[in-house]
Amino acid sequence: MNGINDNATNKKYKSKRKNEIIGKIFLYAILLLITICMILPFLWMLSASIKSNREVFVMDPFVWIPKQPKWDNYVKIWTKIPLLKFVQNTVVLTIVVTLLQLLTSSFAAYSFAKLDFKHKNKLFLAYIATIAMPWQVYMVPQFIMMRSMGLNDKLLAMICLQAFSAFGVFLMKQFYEGIPNDLCEAARIDGMSEYRIYAKIMLPLSKPALSTLTIFTFVNTWNDYLGPLIYLRTETKKTIQLGLKMFIGQYSAEYGLIMAGSVVSLVPVIIVFLCLQKYFVEGVASTGLKG
């Protein structure tokens, strides 16, 4: 009796296992498909960047790495357009904006999350109200204003534009609210000033949030197109995105060069992302970005 019963459970267990294995295979098949969709354009980009113009669209037979890779595509792009200047401008812009953003947002967020003061709610409402306001709604008056301040065609205009976002303050505040108040209270009793509490306690604790904000700000500033398009007119002041677009317009037949330029423009963001990504999901979870 007992034996039969055992046998039955065993069978049931086996079929369950079988189902699980089939499910796993199915899961991996889907994942593989998604991965291919996601990564194929990038592989194509890499492959095309070392091909000659004629080879790029040869499908029959299609080769990923041509017999004679045209590495000099990667040399030519620096001389055909002032790419180095564009990269320099973008690096300066992105680093300054990201640093300012991290510093001023976390500073303001500390106050909103951990301090009590007059007009706190009103001030925070001003931030919240603008989050749902697309920048495109006020970009024109903003430009007119900047122009009257003499900031037209200056990198400084781009910095002012992107360094003080409501989003950063909101994100950091959400994170700080998750840090227990007792921690600050204890430090206050020990006689620490608010500035020291911020610097010695809050900042070291907020790595996930800071990483998340860094990724967002870095990626957005590095990849911004419309902002530089409006503000930066002189060629030597342009950013890499404008340069790349210029490149595509000018040399629409030289696909190899365009792809090489694109690869170069992707490298920095990918490095930043890979360095910070281990904090990323945690950061999104703890900043209440999930809503």
Added chain:
Amino acid sequence: MDEKKAALMQRLETEAAELMRQIRAEADIEKKKKLIVKRDSIQRKLTATRNNRRISRETKRDLVAYSFIAPNFIGFAVFTLVPIVFAFLLAFMNWDGSNAISFVGFDNFKRMPTDTFFLAALKNTILYVLGTVPLTMIASLALAIVLNQKIRARGFFRTVAFFPYVASLAAITAVWSMIFHPSKGPVNYILYKVFSVPQDQLPKWFSGSLVLVTLVLFSVWKYMGYYMVIYLAGLQGISAELYEAGSLDGANTWQKFCYITWPQLRSTTFFVVVMLTINCFKVYDIAVMLAGGGDGKLSTSATVLVYYIYQNAFNYWDLGYSSAIAMVLFVMVLIVTLIQFRYEKKLEA
């Protein structure tokens, strides 16, 4: 000096006493609380004056707090709040940016119904939003559920899915326009060779009515990784006990999704949909780079609102009309956000 101080203290003391009397007499608890707060603040002022402190502890506390906010707030006020107010005013003005500005009331808005390019932009933007928001939401949720399982190389898959989001638009649109090139691209080549679609019927991905479809496909591909991360964060907030309880009750995978995952993710979905809608309404660079060709000009089949805002402002220098169109954009975003907020409230109740 001392006389002044004495007078001030006298006044504060009587005020405090008067308030104390009112507090005792007041029956309404809410009003009572307010009075107590008021009295406390006077009491503190009194102590500060007595101890010869120039600024009270309260003021000092406020000043410290403001010093934290100031660096960000000043920049934010000057470069965001002021232009927003300016934008609202400009929508009712006629201005070319250099000559005299004049008030024209609703004239800018009255021009819209007869402006065919504006109507095309409005229609395309709405269609784009209607296509992109649900598709991206579904794709990112599915991806998040799959990547929340215990599988090998999970980190790798997550990173890959997030790649298109961090990649710069100019670069990946260049790849897309090559891959979907109507005559030379590999996609149409496969359609021609494998599915034997006749050469003259091969889809022209970047023109005509198909261009919106391409824009939606591209957007889903680019943004689903980002919203996947938000969903992942939401999924990790669901307690495992709920699923265990579900298993004990014999729920299958689909039932678990319907009765546990989906309801638990409600606030996440709300956030995702709001953010997606806002982001989709401001579409511009995707359209210009995929459908704009070399000169970046959009035809009526691919035009979007932000493109027309830009054109009116920086090509025709019709700042009033441009701002009026921007207001249309804003009102649409606002309406959608409000509807979603109300819906969310109703669900909570």
